[in-house]
Amino acid sequence: MAQLGFYINQSLCSGCKACSVACKDKSNLDVGINFRRVYTYEEGSYIQQPNKGIVHNIKAYYFSIACNHCTHPKCLPSCPTGAIVKNKDTGVVTIDQEICQGVQLCVKACPYGAPQYNKKVFKSDKCDFCMDLQKKGEQPVCVSTCPMRAIEFGPVEELRKKYGSVSQIKGMPSNAITHPNIVITPHKDAKMSSS
Secondary structure, eight states: OOOEEEEEETTTOOOOOHHHHHHHHHHTOOTTOOSSEEEEEEEEEEEEOTTSOEEEEEEEEEEEEOOOOOSSOSHHHHOTTOOEEEOTTTOOEEEOTTTOOOOOHHHHHOTTOOOEEETTTTEEEOOOTTHHHHHTTOOOHHHHHOTTOOEEEEEHHHHHHHHOOOOOOTTSOOTTTTOOOEEEEOOTTTOOOOO
């Protein structure tokens, strides 16, 4: 099998957070813990016109992100107990809950905020790509729940052939840090400047 990844069509995302809520429900996550997060990015201001009118010059968009199951995940070498592993067949990065000691170094190491610490069980956990659903022939819950069909998944090389190789937009950490396995169709205002 090949490295799995997510595709996010940011230009379709309406910020409804259905993906985040479905993931939270499936994973039975407590308040404050979100394996998939939806961020709002806003910039701009209002411009006062000479005739006293006000014109807006606002840009806003949403971005849904979970664990990117990176090629070089920073969480993996940071774990002192070896609880974090990258599956050699699928490339999916998981945290073994039997081994995790809740040290939280993975939480600090990940530039994307994927590992989440659960204070009730004193352990960290994250998106596991819904491998339990995939084994039953189903899609990850974030993919199947999105009403805009803005999220897809599959072998990342196939996603790149189909949608391009953008893996970083405005507001994201450099993709050179971990080489995330994500493909993005950016919102028109989220594209990185070419300078």
